[in-house]
Amino acid sequence: MTKAAVKQKRKNSNFWERNRKSEGYLLKKTIMSFVVKICRFVLLFGMCFLILQPIFNKISVSFMEEQDLYNPMVIAIPEHFTTDNYRLAAELMNYQESIVNSFVIALTISILQITVCTLVGYGFARFEFPLKKFWFACVLMVVLIPPQTISTSLHLHFRFFDILGIFEAITGSTINLRGSVLPYYLMSAGCMGLKNGLYIYMIRQFFRNIPKELEEAAYVDGCGTLKTFLRIMLPDATPILTSCFLFAFVWQWTDGFYSKLFLGNIRLVSTSLSRIVDSLAAYLQRLQGTTVTPTVALTDCIMSTGILMIIVPVLILYLFAQKGFVESLSSSGIKM
């Protein structure tokens, strides 16, 4: 008998002995925890499957030929393996061009947004000034008001853009900023981009938790306001800033609303994806010379491929920065 087995046996006998001493309580508890474990596993497995299944389904569909889609025998593994769908979807979405555009825009916009939101969040967290409550209520307003409410007039605002009538006085007409990128950068610089109120809120929450002594020590040692912010506060805030940045990037990447409103003329993956069905119809029409409506199966197949193609870059980002997304956010503690 090996040592481990002896140990095991002693443990076992101990278990029963202990069980007898506790009048069956120990056994009951062990069984209970085992049952809980199994229930938890089943539940979690089911829910994870629920979330992952559409992705797996899309992956398998995207490799199928059209005839496989009609074949009821084919469910998960394609019979005729093909990568043509990817080629077609890439062509329909102008993938190369739009992915570069999307990347540049999402990156610059999210850096700009997070920079500004950090400044504002820091201002709200560490300084006392008159009307602070009022301005913070405004931040909450920004979180609460759906951008759709003001989209109509924003539309006009940028269609006939002017600063205090200066341009009209000089050139005689207002500037049409619609279709250019500028309005969106302006809005981002003014913290009015996609979900910026939320970022301000999260960053403020983080900075509030930094002890005041740190700031005071810096002040005693001769740090000015700006220097304290740059040298002391920013390095501490890296986790929350990373997670906000990742959010900003991902949401900007897939955003349809602001992109449609302001960036209509620029090819982005999100907007070209939402148009992919129409482009498919147009493509088939060009190919065959007559008006054809693409079949449901083919449309969905191409659409799944398109969705996969725009998800994959974000998914890779997510895999690498998963900790940044989940852990830093949940440990920083969002509280009202």
Added chain:
Amino acid sequence: MKKQKNKLAGLQKRKAIAGYIFIAPFIIGFLVFMVKPFFQSLYMSFCNVEVSAGSFNPVWQGIDNYVRAFTIDPEFTRLLVEEISRMVVDSLAIMVFSFFVALILNQKFKGRALVRAIFFLPVILSSGVILGLETDNSLMAQIQVAIEDTTSGISITGAVEDILRTAGVGVRAFETVFEIIDNIYNIAISSGIQIIIFLSGLQTISSSMYEAADIEGCTKWESLWKITFPMISSMFLVNWIYTVVDFCMRSDNEVIDKITTVMTQQINYGFSSAMTWIYFVIVMAFVGISSLIISKGVYYYD
């Protein structure tokens, strides 16, 4: 003594100025891109906006747009009622689901990091345009029908639903529950952020509280109601507001869809503003009233 006080006031003043400088971008952005369009759109909703090549001029016409939205437009009232009832049911379901999942994910078990990563995946996958495309995925529906045909309706949930229906007890209530169950995918994919918020709340509860309760002979069930619930009740408020607001902004929202169509295709700014305002006011009223009720039950530890 007096001099020192003055100096302190000077420091405070300097800090106040620095604070204003820090939040200046927000103030400017808020005034230019929020307040102005906000009131402009309110004004436009009472107007008939005529857009010509170089300018637009709103013509005041009173509450015509609102009357039109409610009485003349064939779809709007129906869509509004549908969306709002969907919002109430779904938001409740999301709250329950995310609280439940957060409770599970807060326990220690093997592979927790993986499960967390998977549950948080929808925040990415269901954002923006993807969600709108996902909802009308008819291929999936076809496959589902095909599978159901081949298995000739052997489905546990289907059978249970049938039994409960024939039993005929409180049919309406059951229908709502069935709807939620059929909708579970939508609920699961839209509760990523809520799970994170609940998790962050759960992690702030000190474990000594549970230990104390355990020693005093509290069961897990009791400590859930007596400790966990009060301690994270403020999270319920945050989550509820977030869920409802998030629901209004989703891209598969039919009311928003209708508004965008009227605005960009029919170029009827006045009417679309009016519809937006009706929707906005109803949602805000709903958020206000419900969060007032919830905040009555919120318990603050410190």
